Structures are given as structure tokens and as C-alpha cells.
Amino acid sequence: MTVNTQPTAERPDPRAYGLPVVRQSEIPAELRSLVSRVHDLIDAVANTEADTETLAEAARTVEGLTAGLNVARRQIGTMVKRDEDLPEEAAEFGTITNIVAGDTNPAAPPLTLHRTPEGLRGEVTLNTVYQGPPGLVHGGWIAAMLDQALGSASSIEVHPGLTARLEVNYRNPTPLFTPLEITSRVDRVDGRKVHVSGEIRAHGKVTAEGTALMILIKG
Numbered sequence: 001m002t003v004n005t006q007p008t009a010e011r012p013d014p015r016a017y018g019l020p021v022v023r024q025s026e027i028p029a030e031l032r033s034l035v036s037r038v039h040d041l042i043d044a045v046a047n048t049e050a051d052t053e054t055l056a057e058a059a060r061t062v063e064g065l066t067a068g069l070n071v072a073r074r075q076i077g078t079m080v081k082r083d084e085d086l087p088e089e090a091a092e093f094g095t096i097t098n099i100v101a102g103d104t105n106p107a108a109p110p111l112t113l114h115r116t117p118e119g120l121r122g123e124v125t126l127n128t129v130y131q132g133p134p135g136l137v138h139g140g141w142i143a144a145m146l147d148q149a150l151g152s153a154s155s156i157e158v159h160p161g162l163t164a165r166l167e168v169n170y171r172n173p174t175p176l177f178t179p180l181e182i183t184s185r186v187d188r189v190d191g192r193k194v195h196v197s198g199e200i201r202a203h204g205k206v207t208a209e210g211t212a213l214m215i216l217i218k219g
């Protein structure tokens, strides 16, 4: 991707970059259902102590399912257009398989962020698939969620950009199976440089805070 200089008021249209766009409402309920079941499957596989016969049969079944689904695959970089009530020029796009927030990615929690008067806010509860230390969220995943929240703040409040620098302070352990509140905002815009910050909270207490420098894409 060529990165241009000046931010514009309008969001870039991914179609101008040759990327297909799917409206969020066009994602079939059957696919959403499958994503949700495979999300649960990942957790089950990660934790199972079933007998070897059950494991072997499950492996064969999953192999067959994978082959069946692979007969028709999306183009890499396919974007999803959020169906929130926004004018066309302010439309919000995200990558459909985004590992943190992708609608069709069963490995994603997924994290949905909504606008607030202060910036963006989302809630997510994580299972052992996201485990690092026993009972706690992996630090790299904490960074990934903050990166997503900070990048989205730039994307939604100003213009989409790429993360040039991300700093994370881990203040307290981030627990699994606990509703986590994620907040982010734009602090300052300096040409193509957007300074953003955000936090993750559990039970109202900050467990991690991040700051980042996003460099806006051209167009």
C-alpha cells in the first residue's frame, strides 16, 4: 500500500484499493452461527481430555469440514462495512478476518467497539484460548487488543492509519472469564501522526494502558 500525506475528511473506500467489501448485514446468519460454534470448538480442543478414539474421530470430522469449506474462499483483505447509522462518507470498515475484531474469524473474541462522547468503548470476556500465565490473559494479546482499540480510535475519529509505535504498561494482571472494559481515544493529531491512548479495565481497575502513534494512510 502506498501511504499518502494528508488526512482527508472522507474515509478511504477499500474498493479503490481493489479490496472487496461485504456489508455487515450481508454476512449470513449461518456463517455467524458457524463462527460461534468453531469459536467454542477451539476452546474445547484446547482443553479436552477426551479419549483417543474420540480425538481421532474429531480430527477426521474436522478435516472433512475444512475441505468442504475451502471450496470457496474469500479474497485476502476482504473488508466488512459496519452497518452503523453513519453517512456513506463516514462509513467504517474493518478487515473481515481481523484477529481481534473480525466478524468471520472464530479465533477472534471478537471485540466490538462503539463510539462514546469520550472516544471508543468495548467489552470482552476471554476464555483460556487467550491464556498466558495461569488464569490470566496473555500479554501479547493484551497488546493486540489495545492496538485494535487505539487503531480504531484513529480510524473512526480521524482516518485509518498503521501503528508506527505501541507502548503498553501492564499495571495489574488481566483475568480470564471476567468482563473487560476497553476504552480508547485520540489525544492529538499532527499532520499524518495521530497520538492515541487507551486502557483495559477489570472490575473498574486498570490492568493495562497503552499509547500509540498511528500514521495515517493516504487517500
Ligand SMILES: CCCCCCCC/C=C\CCCCCCCC(=O)SCCNC(=O)CCNC(=O)[C@H](O)C(C)(C)COP(=O)(O)OP(=O)(O)OC[C@H]1O[C@@H](n2cnc3c(N)ncnc32)[C@H](O)[C@@H]1OP(=O)(O)O
Binding pocket: 001, 003, 012, 013, 014, 017, 019, 093, 094, 095, 147, 148, 149, 151, 152, 155, 160, 161, 162, 163, 164, 165, 191, 192, 193, 213, 215
Ligand atoms: C487499504 C485500504 C483500506 C481502507 C480502509 C481501512 C480501514 C480499516 C483500518 C484500520 C482499522 C483499525 C484497526 C487497526 C488496528 C491494528 C493496526 C495494525 O496492526 S497496523 C500493522 C502494524 N504496523 C505496521 O505494519 C506499520 C509498519 N510501518 C510502516 O509501514 C511505516 O513505517 C509507516 C507507514 C508507519 C510510516 O512510514 P511512511 O513512509 O508512510 O512515513 P514516515 O515518513 O516514515 O513517517 C511519517 C511521520 O511519522 C514519524 N514516524 C514514523 N514512525 C515513527 C515511530 N515509530 N516513532 C515516532 N515517529 C515516527 C516520522 O518521523 C514522520 O514524522 P515527520 O512527518 O517527519 O514529522
